[in-house]
Amino acid sequence: DPGKTANQISLHARHQYREGRVMHWWHPITEEGSKSHFSDDFLWLPFVVLSYLRETADMGLLNRREPYLDGPPDSIYNHCVKAIDYALRRLSPRGIPLIGEGDWNDGLNSTGDKGKGETFWVAEFLYGILREFGEVCARRMDHSRVKKYDRAAELLRTALNRHGWDGEWYRGATTDTG
Numbered sequence: 001d002p003g004k005t006a007n008q009i010s011l012h013a014r015h016q017y018r019e020g021r022v023m024h025w026w027h028p029i030t031e032e033g034s035k036s037h038f039s040d041d042f043l044w045l046p047f048v049v050l051s052y053l054r055e056t057a058d059m060g061l062l063n064r065r066e067p068y069l070d071g072p073p074d075s076i077y078n079h080c081v082k083a084i085d086y087a088l089r090r091l092s093p094r095g096i097p098l099i100g101e102g103d104w105n106d107g108l109n110s111t112g113d114k115g116k117g118e119t120f121w122v123a124e125f126l127y128g129i130l131r132e133f134g135e136v137c138a139r140r141m142d143h144s145r146v147k148k149y150d151r152a153a154e155l156l157r158t159a160l161n162r163h164g165w166d167g168e169w170y171r172g173a174t175t176d177t178g
Contacts, residue, residue, distance in 0.1 A: 002056045006064070009052060012045050013066040013079040020086025023069060037100040039112075039122045043087055043129060046080035050132050059139065077140065084133060087126050088152055095159030097122040099173050114176040120164035121172060127156050 015023040017035065022042045026033030036042065052061060062077035074082075090098045099112035099119035111117045130153040137145040164170045 002052070002058065005048070005052050006061055009045070009049055009061065009076060010064060010066050012048070013076055014069070016042065016045065016068055016079055016082065018068045018071040018082065020082035022083075039090070039097050039099045039103045039119045040125060042083040043122070043125060045083050046129050046133055047125070049076060049080050050129065050136070053136065062136070062140070080133065081145065084129060084149070092116070092118045094118070094163050095155055096120065096163055097126060103173065105172065108173050111173055111175045116176040118174045119172075120160060120170050123156055123160045123164060124170070127153055127160065130156065
C-alpha cells in the first residue's frame with residue numbers, strides 16, 4: 001500500500017534530529033524515546049525511501065516536508081541526505097562505520113560503547129544505500145552529492161574488503177578493543 005508506506009516514511013522523518021540521528025524505540029502515545037547511538041537506525045529511512053521509489057516511481061514523495069524533532073520542516077530528500085551524511089561522519093580511522101551501541105544484530109549491542117568498535121554489516125548496508133541514492137541525487141540534478149556519494153561508496157568498498165574480508169567470510173564487527 002504506497003499510501004501507508006508514504007505515511008510511515010513521514011512518521012519516521014518526524015522522529016529524526018537535524019544532525020541525521022533518529023529516536024530509537026519511541027513510544028507513539030507519549031512520543032518518548034531515546035536518542036539513538038546505534039549504527040543502523042538512521043539509515044532505515046533512506047533504505048525504505050529507496051524501496052518506495054523502486055516500487056512506485058513517485059519522486060514527488062521526496063518533496064514532502066516533515067519537521068525534525070529539533071527543527072523546522074524539510075523535504076524527505078533532505079531527511080535522507082541528513083541520515084546518509086551522518087553515517088559518513090561516523091567512520092573509524094579505517095573507514096568502517098562505527099557500531100556505537102549496536103547494529104541490526106542485537107547480539108552485538110554494546111560492543112562499541114567507547115566509540116571504537118566497527119560494524120561491517122552497516123558498511124555493506126551503507127554501500128548499497130550510497131550507490132542507489134546517488135542515482136536519486138542524479139535525477140534531482142544534485143551533481144555534487146552524486147560525486148560525494150560515489151567517492152564515499154568506493155572508499156567504503158575498499159575499506160570493507162581490506163578490513164572486513166577474512167579470505168572466506170565477511171566479519172560482522174569489531175569491538176572497542178579490536
